[in-house]
Amino acid sequence: MRAAAFTDLIGPDGVSVIDQPDPEPGPGEATVDVSACAINRHDLWILEGDSAMVDGDTLPFVTGLDVAGVVEAVGDDVSGVEPGDRVVLCPNQTCGTCRFCSEGPENTCERFSLYHGGLAETARVQADRLLVLPDDVSATAAAALPTAYMTAFHMLRRADVGPGDLVFVPGATGGVGVATVQLAAILGARTIGTSSSAEKLERVRDLGLDHAIRATDPEEIRAQVADIGHPDAVINHLGGEYTRLGQQVMRRGGTMVVCGRTAGTESTIDVPDLFLGHKRVVGSTMGTQDDLRRLVELTAAGTLEPAIDRMFALEETDEAFATMQDRESVGKLVVEP
Ligand SMILES: NC(=O)c1ccc[n+]([C@@H]2O[C@H](COP(=O)([O-])OP(=O)(O)OC[C@H]3O[C@@H](n4cnc5c(N)ncnc54)[C@H](OP(=O)(O)O)[C@@H]3O)[C@@H](O)[C@H]2O)c1
Numbered sequence: 001m002r003a004a005a006f007t008d009l010i011g012p013d014g015v016s017v018i019d020q021p022d023p024e025p026g027p028g029e030a031t032v033d034v035s036a037c038a039i040n041r042h043d044l045w046i047l048e049g050d051s052a053m054v055d056g057d058t059l060p061f062v063t064g065l066d067v068a069g070v071v072e073a074v075g076d077d078v079s080g081v082e083p084g085d086r087v088v089l090c091p092n093q094t095c096g097t098c099r100f101c102s103e104g105p106e107n108t109c110e111r112f113s114l115y116h117g118g119l120a121e122t123a124r125v126q127a128d129r130l131l132v133l134p135d136d137v138s139a140t141a142a143a144a145l146p147t148a149y150m151t152a153f154h155m156l157r158r159a160d161v162g163p164g165d166l167v168f169v170p171g172a173t174g175g176v177g178v179a180t181v182q183l184a185a186i187l188g189a190r191t192i193g194t195s196s197s198a199e200k201l202e203r204v205r206d207l208g209l210d211h212a213i214r215a216t217d218p219e220e221i222r223a224q225v226a227d228i229g230h231p232d233a234v235i236n237h238l239g240g241e242y243t244r245l246g247q248q249v250m251r252r253g254g255t256m257v258v259c260g261r262t263a264g265t266e267s268t269i270d271v272p273d274l275f276l277g278h279k280r281v282v283g284s285t286m287g288t289q290d291d292l293r294r295l296v297e298l299t300a301a302g303t304l305e306p307a308i309d310r311m312f313a314l315e316e317t318d319e320a321f322a323t324m325q326d327r328e329s330v331g332k333l334v335v336e337p
């Protein structure tokens with residue numbers, strides 16, 4: 001089978017389509033004929049050599065977390081899915097035995113890791129991480145859901161976002177950003193989103209964004225958010241200087257949930273503002289398989305339409321990563337092997 005592998009950790013030019021042996025499912029596993037696999041910033045970090053997970057010794061490396069396709073074969077001890085089922089993979093990998101697994105939610109597992117391998121014609125996966133897709137959810141829509149939408153959904157839940165809330169989303173145009181805007185609207189909340197691009201913000205407005213701020217300077221954003229209101233929640237996937245900004249703009253007793261570091265790994269906390277304002281800052285990674293199940297149901301019901309910017313053939317995987325690196329897309333980029 002063919003796979004789009006990282007053969008050099010130099011950015012998009014380091015992607016090559018290579019031949020690999022066809023995988024066979026072991027006990028508890030299934031092989032999936034991959035129809036669609038979305039890419040994420042996480043994959044781009046790896047490709048740029050900016051991830052502790054993969055180095056030169058682990059190449060070629062096939063990434064791809066968000067797999068949707070058709071079950072080709074199942075190994076021993078598999079129930080719940082069978083060959084021919086249309087499925088989406090929850091990329092969570094948990095030990096199932098640690099204190100955090102037994103207490104839940106599962107994404108707090110102390111040995112938590114992620115599946116990689118979907119940017120290929122066939123993926124060998126843990127069968128109990130597969131959800132069977134309703135007929136009216138396409139593989140492409142399903143592939144958009146696991147990492148971006150599941151993470152956004154879990155963060156909104158951690159912040160208890162509900163009807164009438166105001167949610168601040170720095171970086172509202174990417175995978176997690178657009179997912180947050182759409183899901184906040186479904187929860188009855190209003191959103192403020194930022195971007196460096198007026199054109200991309202217009203497209204996110206069409207997807208439900210209420211207030212668009214075209215700015216990158218935290219001071220300028222702070223002033224514009226203050227004119228709109230004090231957010232009840234901040235969903236922060238950018239990290240860096242947007243973290244102090246998010247803390248300062250939110251209302252008394254508000255919650256900021258942080259899942260990413262696109263804009264940097266460090267920030268400062270305004271300590272008096274934190275305690276005098278009774279604010280909460282929460283870290284969050286991915287979501288639960290049940291979050292993903294709900295997202296599939298919302299998509300099947302037509303309540304949620306995952307935002308897909310572009311689809312790419314397997315041979316165009318380098319182009320998909322270049323599009324992400326150049327900040328050209330709104331929503332998800334999906335490779336269709
Ligand atoms: N912990 C977890 O479980 C988890 C899960 C998913 C994602 N994440 C993290 O969340 C972040 C977003 O992931 P994603 O896949 O949604 O990425 P993405 O689609 O590439 O996100 C693009 C967004 O990031 C903004 N952006 C890009 N570079 C920026 C910079 N240097 N400064 C400020 N804004 C910048 C873009 O703004 P413009 O509109 O201005 O271009 C756009 O709004 C990443 O840090 C990722 O690692 C974490």
Ligand SMILES: [Zn+2]
Nearest residue numbers: 095098101109
């Ligand atoms: Zn565990």
